[in-house]
Amino acid sequence: MQSTHPIPGDPWPPDMILSIEGAPREAVEMLWVRDAFELEADGDVPPPLIDTPAPAAHTLDETERVRWQAAWPALWARVVAHAGRPTDFPAVDRLWQRDLPQEERAALLAEVMSPSWREEFGDGVFDDASFRDVQERASEARRTARPHSFADLPERRDVEALVPAWRQGLVRIVVIPCRGAYVRSLGATGLLVTPEVRADSAAYRAALASFIPTSSS
Template sequence: MKSSYPIPGDPWPPDMTMTVEDRPTTVNEMLWVREAFALNVTGDAPPPLLDTPAPASRPLTDAERDHWATAWPGLWSQVVDHAGRLHDREAMDRLMHRDTPPDERETLLHRLSGPSWRDEFGDEVFDDPSYRAWDARSFEAVRSAHPRSLEAQPERRAVSELASAWGRGLVKVVVLACEGTHVRTLPPQGLLVTAGDRAEDASYREALTSFRPR
């Protein structure tokens, strides 16, 4: 988002741009796996999802459950760190060239999409009624929550703190569909917050104030 043109008295700096990712696909997939398979993960994990998915239909052996729970925190960190980065225009431009070799295309696609649960455990994990239903509800929840006016957007309501964070280097906000509070700076210039934090003015201002580039 960016101000279309300078408006006298408007606190939004005319040259400030900010990307808000309110439905990060690979991040959401990780959160669904954690809850649908009831993984007991440790480390810097966010709070539960606002919309609890139904249990996955696929049963896990004890060995699989232990392996998944052990793998989840490290992969989670990689996934959210990539989600905090801006779109890689150089990779996209190269991908669009007809003369790009197939092996380079695969590398570029992975560079754009970043790490994911699918890379480690396969696409079939998400061929599950629980995931399909939850993903559809997630899409509708985000769509219906979009403010109808510019001034009602959370970023406009917290524009002073947002502008200060932008001045310190913030370029992207990644929103988790989770309850409670979970704020984390993402390298190099991103911020991770929950949907609840972003919806509440005081919480969002506090989260933006906490941003420090890494």
């Protein structure tokens, strides 16, 4: 997101570039796992999904439940930390090189690709009617959503609060489809919010003002 036609006196700096990451796949998958399996995740974790998923078809035994509940918070932190970082386009370009050494390719993939529940626990858990329903509802919501002009975007509406956060390093806003108000800084460049926060000007301005860049999230 960037103002393509700078106007004298416009509060949007011509060099301010911001990306909005709406419902990253890996984050949504993890939120579905938590909600559909009713995992009790400790720590600073977001509220439930807006669209409550049906219970998963698979029933966890006690060993699985203990293992999944222990793994979820730390993996969630890694997933959203990655979502909050800007895309490393030079690394993506290097991955296309055919003569790239295997060790370098593996290191680049680890940098470019997000951690995920699939990576840790396999794809099988997502072969579930509950997850397919969540995907279909999200796809329908995107299809029917009213397109926004640049002038109508929440970031344009609240640009006075956005600029100071950008000057501190904010370049990526991650929106997760969870209920209520939830805000969290993601490392040096990202901010995690819910749709309710982004839709409400006062709440969004407070969220932007709360951005504190850190070396890790």
